[in-house]
Amino acid sequence: MLNQQDFAVAMLLEEKLVTQDQVDRATRHGAERQMSTMDALIALGTIKPNDAAIARAAVCECPFVDLAHFDISIANAALLPRSVAEKQLVFPLFNLGKTVTVGMADPLDLRGVDRVRSLLKTDIEPVLCEPGALKQLIERAYSMTGGAAAMESAAAQGEAALTGDEPIVAAVNQIIIQAIDQSASDIHLGPDEHHLHLRYRIDGSLVPRQGPPLAAHPGLVQRLKVMANLDLTQTRRPQDGKFRFQHGGKAVDIRLSTIPTVTGENVVMRLLASAAKLGTLQQLGFPNEMASRLEHMLEHPHGMMLVTGPTGSGKTTSLYSFISRLNTPDRHVVTIEDPVEIRLPLVRQVQVNTEIGMTFAGALRSILRQDPDVILVGEIRDEETARIAVQSALTGHLVLSTLHTNDAPGAIARLKDFNCPAFAINASVLCVLAQRLVRRVCDDCAKPYTPEPALLRRFAAGHADGQFRRGSGCPRCLNSGTRGRLGIYELVELTPNVQLAIEQGASTATLRTLALREGMKPMWQDGLDKARLGVTTLEEVAAVATIADIEVTPDNAAPKDSMRLSA
Numbered sequence: 001m002l003n004q005q006d007f008a009v010a011m012l013l014e015e016k017l018v019t020q021d022q023v024d025r026a027t028r029h030g031a032e033r034q035m036s037t038m039d040a041l042i043a044l045g046t047i048k049p050n051d052a053a054i055a056r057a058a059v060c061e062c063p064f065v066d067l068a069h070f071d072i073s074i075a076n077a078a079l080l081p082r083s084v085a086e087k088q089l090v091f092p093l094f095n096l097g098k099t100v101t102v103g104m105a106d107p108l109d110l111r112g113v114d115r116v117r118s119l120l121k122t123d124i125e126p127v128l129c130e131p132g133a134l135k136q137l138i139e140r141a142y143s144m145t146g147g148a149a150a151m152e153s154a155a156a157q158g159e160a161a162l163t164g165d166e167p168i169v170a171a172v173n174q175i176i177i178q179a180i181d182q183s184a185s186d187i188h189l190g191p192d193e194h195h196l197h198l199r200y201r202i203d204g205s206l207v208p209r210q211g212p213p214l215a216a217h218p219g220l221v222q223r224l225k226v227m228a229n230l231d232l233t234q235t236r237r238p239q240d241g242k243f244r245f246q247h248g249g250k251a252v253d254i255r256l257s258t259i260p261t262v263t264g265e266n267v268v269m270r271l272l273a274s275a276a277k278l279g280t281l282q283q284l285g286f287p288n289e290m291a292s293r294l295e296h297m298l299e300h301p302h303g304m305m306l307v308t309g310p311t312g313s314g315k316t317t318s319l320y321s322f323i324s325r326l327n328t329p330d331r332h333v334v335t336i337e338d339p340v341e342i343r344l345p346l347v348r349q350v351q352v353n354t355e356i357g358m359t360f361a362g363a364l365r366s367i368l369r370q371d372p373d374v375i376l377v378g379e380i381r382d383e384e385t386a387r388i389a390v391q392s393a394l395t396g397h398l399v400l401s402t403l404h405t406n407d408a409p410g411a412i413a414r415l416k417d418f419n420c421p422a423f424a425i426n427a428s429v430l431c432v433l434a435q436r437l438v439r440r441v442c443d444d445c446a447k448p449y450t451p452e453p454a455l456l457r458r459f460a461a462g463h464a465d466g467q468f469r470r471g472s473g474c475p476r477c478l479n480s481g482t483r484g485r486l487g488i489y490e491l492v493e494l495t496p497n498v499q500l501a502i503e504q505g506a507s508t509a510t511l512r513t514l515a516l517r518e519g520m521k522p523m524w525q526d527g528l529d530k531a532r533l534g535v536t537t538l539e540e541v542a543a544v545a546t547i548a549d550i551e552v553t554p555d556n557a558a559p560k561d562s563m564r565l566s567a
Contacts, residue, residue: 005038008055012047015055022046053130060128062107065093067133068475074141074210079120082142088112089131091138098122103129103137140178143170144212168219171212172227175220176254178209179271180247182478187269190261191217202478203439203485204312221258221265228256236260242339250274255339272341273317278324284317285486285535287526293491294433298325301373303430304393306380308405314437314487315402316341319376322400323347326374335376336363352378360385368392377401386418393428407523408434408492409511412502426499432492434523436544438536440484441469442477451531451538459528459538466532470539488527488541492520 012018022044023037030040038056041047050066057064076092077085079100085091089105090112100120104112107126117124175198179187184200184207191197191214198211212220225232228241238259245252255270281291297305305322307315320342327333327346335344338352338360348370350363360377361384367375368388379402380386393399403411411432415425446469471481492498492515501514516522527541 005036005056007059008052009037009041011055011058012041012051017051017055018046049130049132053128057128060108063127065101065103065127065129066475067093067103067129067137069479071210072137072141074144077141077145080116081119082138084115084119085138085142088116089134089138090116091129091134091141092120093127099125101125101127103127103134105129105131105134140174143167143174144210144216168216168223171216172220172223175211176245176252176269176271177247179269180245180252183484185271187271188267189217189220189269190266191264193263203480203482204437207478207480217264221267224256224267224269225258230256230258235265253343274342278317278321278342281321284314284321285530286489287521287529290489290491290521293493294322294431295325297430298322298398300398300430302393302396302398304389304399304401304428305430306401306403306411306432308403308408308411308432308434309436310404312437313435314485315435316378318433318435318487319400319402320344323374323376326398331373332371333374333376334367334370334372335378336360336367337376337378361388364388364392368397372397374398374400379403380418383418386415386420390415390420390424390428394424399428405434407508407512408432408490408520409508409515410434411492412511413508422503422505426494426502429494431494433489434491435487435489436523436527437485438488438527438530438540438544439482440486441534441536442471442474442481442483444476444483445471445474445481446534447472448534455538455542458542459524467534468531468538469534470537482540486530486535488523488530488536488544490520490523490526493518 009018009023013020013023018041022041026040026044026046027037029044030037033040035043038052042049042052054064070093072091072093076095079092079095080090088109091103092100093103094101100122102116102120102124104126105128107113107128113124113126175187175189179200182200182202184202186201188199188201188206189196189211194214196211196214196217198209199206200209201207222232225239225241227243229243230239230241238257240255240257242253242255245254252274253272255272257268257270258265260266281294282288286294297303307318309315323333323335323344327344329346332348333346334348334350336350336352340349340351343349350358350367352358352360352363360379360381364375364377364385365388375392375397377385377389377399380389389399389401403414405411405414409432411434412425412429415429416422449468449470451468471477471483473479473481477483492511494502495518497518498511498514501511506514524541524545527536527545528538530536531538531541
C-alpha cells in the first residue's frame with residue numbers, strides 16, 4: 001500500500017524532477033539505512049528539501065509555506081508548549097483574528113491537528129513546511145523567548161543568570177549561530193526603554209532580526225561576560241574581551257565590546273573570519289592583470305606595499321591574503337595588529353597594547369630584533385611608526401601596511417606629512433593599493449536590468465553596453481538581492497616617472513594624473529567593469545565613489561563636459 005511519501009516520489013517522477021534510475025538508487029540507499037526513498041533522495045543530493053516538501057504538499061492537497069520567505073514572529077512560541085512543538089514538529093506561524101496558521105511537517109496527522117487546535121483554543125489552518133526549516137524555527141524561537149522567563153525567575157530569587165540558566169545559554173548560542181549562518185560580520189544587541197534590539201551587520205549593512213525580549217537582556221549580557229572572562233560586577237564602564245565559539249565543527253573567534261548607556265549595556269560582537277575563508281586575489285575581486293602585478297611585487301625581498309581606504313573597506317583582508325601567499329616555512333613572517341583579527345599558522349602575531357606601552361612603533365622596534373623576513377604593520381598612525389616602517393623596508397624587509405587616504409596617490413602625501421623624505425619614499429615604496437567594498441549580486445535571483453541614463457552618464461559609460469544585473473531577492477540572499485562583497489581597486493606603482501614627480505614635490509592631483517598616464521586604472525573604472533559583467537551594480541559603485549573633476553584615462557576618454565569619479 002502506497003503512503004504519502006510514495007505518492008510524492010511518483011509525482012516527482014511524473015514532473016521529471018527525478019529519473020527512475022535515481023529513484024531506484026535512492027530506494028536501495030534508504031533500505032540500507034532504514035530511511036524512506038524520499039529522505040534518501042534528499043540525502044543523496046538528488047533533490048532539494050523544498051522540492052520534496054512541495055511534492056508532499058501537492059499530495060496532501062495542503063498549502064506549502066517556505067519559511068525562508070516570511071519573517072515569523074518568535075513570540076508565537078508563547079502560544080504552544082515547547083514539548084508539543086518539538087514532538088509534533090509544529091509551530092504557530094500567523095495569528096489572524098480567529099484563525100491561526102500552523103506550520104506542520106505532516107498536516108495529515110489528524111490527531112496532531114486536533115491536539116494543536118485544543119491547545120490553541122481556536123480554529124487553525126494547517127500548512128506544510130519543510131521539516132528541517134521547521135526544526136530550526138522551533139529551536140530558535142523557544143531558545144530566544146525562554147530567556148525572559150529564566151531572567152524573571154532568577155530575579156525573583158535574587159540570583160544572577162550565569163552559566164546555570166540553560167535558556168539564557170541557549171538564547172546566546174542561537175544569536176551567535178544565526179549570525180554565523182547568515183555570514184554576519186557583527187552582532188549588535190542593545191536595549192532601549194521598551195525593546196531589546198538585535199541586529200546583524202551583513203555585507204556592510206545593519207539588518208534587524210527578531211531577538212529575545214527586553215527582560216532577557218541582563219542575563220544575556222552576564223552570559224556573554226562569562227564567555228569573554230570579563231568583570232561581571234562592572235556595568236558602569238566599557239569592557240572588551242574575546243572568546244572562541246564552536247559551531248558546525250569549526251571554531252569562530254569573537255571579539256566582545258560592552259558600553260554602558262542610559263538604558264543598559266550595549267553589546268557589539270565582531271565575528272572574526274578564519275584563515276580558511278581567505279580567498280585568492282581573484283576571489284577577492286582583483287582583476288587578473290592587477291593580481292599578477294601584485295603577486296610579482298610580493299616576490300620582492302624588500303620594500304613596502306601600502307593598502308589605503310576608509311575603515312571597513314577590506315584593507316585587513318587584502319593584507320592577510322598577501323601574508324597567506326608569503327607564509328612559507330622558509331620565511332619568518334611577523335605581524336603587529338590592533339587587534340589580531342585572523343589567526344594564521346606559523347605567523348608570529350603581536351597584539352598592540354598601549355596600556356603597557358606596546359605601541360605600533362615600540363613593537364616594530366622589537367620585531368626588527370627577531371630576524372623577520374616579512375613584517376605586517378596593521379596601520380601607520382604616526383610619524384614614528386612611518387619612519388621605522390620605511391627604514392625597515394630600506395634595510396632588507398618586505399613591509400605591508402595600511403594608511404587612511406581617499407585614493408592611492410594620496411598615500412604619498414600622507415607619508416610626507418609624517419616627515420618621510422621623498423628619496424626614502426622612492427627607495428622603499430613598491431606600490432600603493434586603494435580599495436572599497438561593493439556588494440555582489442546574488443547569482444540565484446539575478447536578473448538583467450538597465451541602469452538609469454543619468455547614472456550611465458555619470459560614469460561616462462555611454463549606452464548600457466554590458467551584462468548589467470541586479471538581484472530580485474530570494475531565500476539564499478535573505479531577500480536582499482545581494483550575497484557577499486568584493487573589492488574595487490586602483491593600484492599605483494612607483495615607476496621612474498612617478499618617482500621623479502615625487503622627488504620634485506608634485507601635488508597629489510599631479511601624481512594622480514601622472515599615474516593615469518602610466519597605466520593606473522581608476523577605482524571607479526574597475527567598478528564599472530565589474531558592473532558591466534553583472535558581478536555588482538552600478539548603484540553600488542556610485543555609493544562608494546565621489547564626483548570630482550574630469551578624469552580621462554586611456555580606456556575611457558570622456559567628453560569634455562562629462563564628470564569624473566574618483567574614490
